[in-house]
Amino acid sequence: MNFRMRLVSRGDPLGYDPVERHKKIEEIVVRQRAGGDLKKYYRFRHDRWYGGIITADCAGCGLTCKFCWVRNQSILEGRQGGELLSPDEVTERILRLAQRKKINRVRISGGEPTIGRQHLFQLLNALQKKRVHFILETNGILIGEDKTYAQELALYPFLHARVSLKGCSEEEFSRLTGADPKGFELQLAALKNLVQAGVSTHPAVMLSFSRREAIDQLYNTIFKIDPRMHSEIEREEVILYPHVREKLQRAKLEYYSGHFPDQLHRERAEGPIAPEADG
Ligand code: SF4
Numbered sequence: 001m002n003f004r005m006r007l008v009s010r011g012d013p014l015g016y017d018p019v020e021r022h023k024k025i026e027e028i029v030v031r032q033r034a035g036g037d038l039k040k041y042y043r044f045r046h047d048r049w050y051g052g053i054i055t056a057d058c059a060g061c062g063l064t065c066k067f068c069w070v071r072n073q074s075i076l077e078g079r080q081g082g083e084l085l086s087p088d089e090v091t092e093r094i095l096r097l098a099q100r101k102k103i104n105r106v107r108i109s110g111g112e113p114t115i116g117r118q119h120l121f122q123l124l125n126a127l128q129k130k131r132v133h134f135i136l137e138t139n140g141i142l143i144g145e146d147k148t149y150a151q152e153l154a155l156y157p158f159l160h161a162r163v164s165l166k167g168c169s170e171e172e173f174s175r176l177t178g179a180d181p182k183g184f185e186l187q188l189a190a191l192k193n194l195v196q197a198g199v200s201t202h203p204a205v206m207l208s209f210s211r212r213e214a215i216d217q218l219y220n221t222i223f224k225i226d227p228r229m230h231s232e233i234e235r236e237e238v239i240l241y242p243h244v245r246e247k248l249q250r251a252k253l254e255y256y257s258g259h260f261p262d263q264l265h266r267e268r269a270e271g272p273i274a275p276e277a278d279g
Contacts, residue, residue: 015174018141018183022062022115028078029060030116033086037119040082042075042110044093046101050135054098056090057110058082063139063177065166066251067206067238076111087122095130107135114142117149124156136161140190141183150193161201163190164236168210168218175253176209188221195226204234208255 031038040059047055059075059082061068074080085093094106106127113120113136127134136153140163143149153159165187166176173184194201203222207215223230238244238258248255 015177015179015181016064018062018177018179018186019145021064021179022112022142025060025062025078025112026115029058029082029111030119031084032118036086036088036122037116038084038086039090039116039119040078041085041090042082044097046097046103050105050107052101052103052105053135054094054101054103054106055110056094056106056108058108058113058115059111060115061112061139062115062141063112063166063179063183065177065206066247066253067176067208067244067255068247069239069241069244070110071241071243078111087119087126090123091126091130094127095132098132104131105133105135107137109137112139112141114138114149117142121152124159128156128158132158134159137164138162138190139164139166140187143193144186144189147189147193147197150190150197150199153194154197154199157200159199161194161199162204162234163187163194163201164204164206165218166206168205168207168214172210172214176206188225191222191225191229195229202229202232202234204236206236206238208236208238208257209253210256 029040041056042059043057045055045057047053060078061076064076068076070076072081075082098104098106124134134156136159138161143153143161143163153161165173165184167173167184170181170184173179173187174181177183191201191203205218219230219233222233238248238255240258240260
């Protein structure tokens with residue numbers, strides 16, 4: 001069920017540098033170690049998104065989305081919670097759950113999986129012979145900043161990237177994340193880099209805060225990046241958990257549509273719809 005709420009926030013036209021912030025968070029959630037960098041994870045679970053998926057929730061994200069469903073800000077900042085795990089340990093936990101649930105679809109969620117590049121690629125190396133489908137749920141900032149990231153991801157044909165765009169324009173991106181508006185260009189660049197590198201990918205777009213004209217404009221932009229991707233755009237809407245509603249009210253952020261959790265869980269039981277998190 002969708003509904004409207006009228007609170008207004010214009011956001012800060014300037015903001016933090018999203019690339020710098022990802023790198024700072026990386027210093028907190030990743031530890032370099034010979035034989036495989038360690039990264040913080042705080043949960044392993046089975047979830048019903050995508051028709052059933054094993055999910056490893058990592059700590060740390062370089063954006064600060066005002067609608068983020070992750071309850072604990074200190075987990076997103078990597079300050080508290082989570083356990084430092086090697087790629088082999090993460091692989092082992094994922095595969096154990098996958099075997100128990102008889103599911104071969106896996107993802108990293110909870111935070112931003114592209115933070116800790118070496119850790120991610122070692123994890124993909126460990127998973128690649130295990131006949132799983134890996135969904136990389138990312139905000140795309142680090143892939144947009146460096147196209148070699150996308151080129152390296154292209155070496156893993158069992159991987160699909162879901163790039164979650166935070167709004168439909170630079171202005172919306174900044175209002176929703178508090179980051180420099182130019183970060184939105186990095187999200188679009190991530191889509192371009194992934195398409196050019198030949199990585200299976202699709203965009204998900206948070207539309208709860210967008211007006212019709214902005215949505216139309218973004219659809220045109222995505223069509224120019226790749227006409228095929230235009231029909232694969234996933235429409236995301238905010239999930240109105242009580243703590244998310246509190247965050248939105250504190251931020252005085254206007255939203256036009258959203259899902260109530262109880263309704264969402266009914267829909268989710270009936271089939272796959274937009275996942276509740278990305279990086
Ligand atoms: S919604 Fe995703 S990108 Fe935004 S802060 Fe939360 S984890 Fe990070």
